Amino acid sequence: MVPDEAAGRGRPRGVPEPEPLGPDSLTWKYFGDWRGVLLAPWAGAMQNMHPKLGAGVAEHSRFFEERWQRLFRSLYPIGGVVYDGPRAARTARQVRGYHATVRGTDRHGRPYHALEPDTFYWAHATFFMLTSLVADRLGPGLSEAQRRQLFEEHVRWWRLYGMSMRPVPASWEDFQAYWEHMAAEVLEDNRPTRDVLDLTLLARPPAPRWLPDAGWRLVRGPVARASVWFTVGFFPPAVRRRLGYAWTARDERRLRRLGRLVHLGWKLVPPARRYHPRARAGWERARGRRPQDAPSVETPARNLPPERERNSPRHYVPPSAL
Template sequence: MTEVLEPAQPVTDHTRGAGVDDLPGLGPDSATYRFFGDWRGLLMGLWSGSMQNMHPKLAAGVWEHSDFFGERWERLLRSVYPIGGVVFDPDPETTAHQVRDYHLTIKGQMDDGGRYHALDPDVFYWAHATFWYGNIRCAEAFGPKITEADKRRLFEESRTWYARYGVSMRPVPDTYEDFLEYWDHMCTRVLRDHAAVRTVLDITQLPPPPFLPSWTPRWLWKRMAVSGNKTFMWLTTGLYDEPIREMMGLTWSARDEKLFRLFGKTVDTLMKLVPPRYRRHPRARDADDRVAGRVPMDAPVLETPKRNLPSGAERDNPIHYCPVHAQRRGNLPWQSNEVDD
């Protein structure tokens, strides 16, 4: 692969002649707005991270450039803010370009001598595919109920979502059926096991997350991590396509499938007991507040709490999302005093 990137502007589908104006919107009435930003997405964490890192070029970039493995909790918790902002922010294109530009300097040479760049359209689209298609996988497994029409609408809207980044639309499939063929091709022909994948799947060596009380004993966290790792690894195995399970050497029985479905129904039932507002991630909730008039439309977007920011010199590294005005929700006069992750 060469290091010459395809032009970022204008955002046009050169192979199909469709500009951004021809794509569906992502407003409050969209399927993406409805399914994305639900806290159930946290159950997809290991699936999303591992599926992304199975792309050989993406794995190489993460392994060589990212401090993901040194501050994994913080990076995960802060990254969901700008990623969600590409859907929910009042000026989503600006947020999307910021996310895109975090990847400008992530490039290098792979072990086989090939070159990689994070903004290679095929690599960047794969990462996007795990986010938008993750909505379908999450809903199928954990709710809320999703129809075939919803899935097709999510696909169409995913094109709008991706176009906001200002990256070539060349890899984007034409139809939902084409996307399913693309996904199957990636799972059976392209994706590979990698040390970055295995590291993502192992949370037993992680320090306590920043949202745990500082007085939590280390031994207690260790026990929680071991137990949690077994549970999340089982859930992730259930979410994987069968070719991925085979590649990773994972087994999945009929009993596992039955228990997995029961677990998913239980999650969906419990989530229905939670007020709709609190089923949502803070950035999605912030968008809901703007639509409802609880927050002015021109108010600054809600940023990640300071506890999730990179430490030391890493705060100035352009590959990190690190807003200098990061603050808790309660610091703004028109916002309620809530604790956000």
């Protein structure tokens, strides 16, 4: 059974809204940073390796039919849980609601529901670790105190969903043990994970609009191989072994050099261009450059699901698009 609060029926009466994260947090500094898109295959693979989450993706998701659109529209509500300020808890309930109908039985006869706290928390844990990797491996690095700060912030972030606190580790040390246990004992090799890592037929990304489709097909192979190598480098060693990937000391040195280059190059990007639009709107409100009651920034039409799917409760679609 899924608890009422996890099934999207709202917060119990009399219980105050949890405190949202703000611009003083490290999570604000790094989560909405466009560098996180470089780790999107990592996050997708790590999430899908969870047996129950992977089963839900296999049976309910159209992600692989519209990778770029799904990725870029999902960033709006997921980012809103961090950057929407007083509205963050409402955004979190919306995100939780998209998962309410994702349930079934996998091919091994195991029942699953996307809102089982352990399953939903695993996805949240990967977003926390993605934030940490952006800061530590593609950014300036993290001190031990900053790692602990990010952990405490991820707990506040989780509270916004109104889910059970049962699966949340009690401390940073406990989280590290949880992460290692999941990698070594729980995550599995499955089709949704392999599909995430199969980039051989990946459509042209939306950013290089100047690149014709023929040009993209020419460079897609090398880009796909480099992306998979980059992704594998951030996997825990136990996950690499389970998926059959080798990783050498030379690979690790190359990845760390690349991470430093990304960090140095990022300093040349204008601050206004470093963040996803939903995150950028949060920063603008915090700095008084956007009204506090301004409407939420929503995904543009190019990212919307096919028209026949727009009434599905599983899809984020702004009301203006319906």
